[in-house]
Amino acid sequence: xxKLFQICLLSLALVVQCVLSEEPVEGLNxxxxxxxxxxxxxxxxxDGSHKEDLQxxxxxxxxxxxxxxxxEKQKLIQxxxxxxxxxxxxxxxxxxxxxQLTDDINAAISFYKNLKGDEHKADADKAVAELEGFLQxxxxxxxxNGFLNIEKTFSPEFVSFLKKDSLPKINHDLxxxxxxxxxxxxxxxxxxxxxxxxxxxQAEAAIPDEVSIEDKQKALYEITNPGNPPLTEFLQKKFTxxx
Numbered sequence: 001x002x003k004l005f006q007i008c009l010l011s012l013a014l015v016v017q018c019v020l021s022e023e024p025v026e027g028l029n030x031x032x033x034x035x036x037x038x039x040x041x042x043x044x045x046x047d048g049s050h051k052e053d054l055q056x057x058x059x060x061x062x063x064x065x066x067x068x069x070x071x072e073k074q075k076l077i078q079x080x081x082x083x084x085x086x087x088x089x090x091x092x093x094x095x096x097x098x099x100q101l102t103d104d105i106n107a108a109i110s111f112y113k114n115l116k117g118d119e120h121k122a123d124a125d126k127a128v129a130e131l132e133g134f135l136q137x138x139x140x141x142x143x144x145n146g147f148l149n150i151e152k153t154f155s156p157e158f159v160s161f162l163k164k165d166s167l168p169k170i171n172h173d174l175x176x177x178x179x180x181x182x183x184x185x186x187x188x189x190x191x192x193x194x195x196x197x198x199x200x201x202q203a204e205a206a207i208p209d210e211v212s213i214e215d216k217q218k219a220l221y222e223i224t225n226p227g228n229p230p231l232t233e234f235l236q237k238k239f240t241x242x243x
Contacts, residue, residue, distance in 0.1 A: 123158040
């Protein structure tokens, strides 16, 4: 259910897998395999304008997958942006964002289709129809905003029903984010101090009960997607160090 309320487009999957896995190399390999699957789909659908760079990107990830040493494997992945033009980087980021959003919408569709009981079946069916409509949109912002704001179309009774299942998870994620930012800010020499303080304040402001589930959802999206690649990279590194 958590994916319904999170669109972590700048995914921390790589960090989380490596930290939590008993075998860090395998955790990183899982991330690489996941990315390879996406890149191969991009190549298959490409009109030829990015095919050469995509094939080069796939080659780098395949080499990383074959490398046994964790540090060398990680270094290959971290140096990927330096080997391509900013234009291609923007293209890949856009494709990955859209792929992640599509995954999240499909997860939401699966959730609503599997809701138990008949009391809210009509609401769930309506949500599924709207979500399936979002999948047909070609404009990313329209697709994202439709997904983030779908709750506005729900009846109050249906929102109340969903809160009982989803609200605890959202609050837990927000509180975990606050704890993480607090750990990072404990270092007086930490980079991006003002930016991290702002993210922490945003997470704290979203926790109180009077904040709507919709606003909590948006806050969680924004603090996990700060839109600043250097900041995201720094937070990924600190997450690894503090967990």
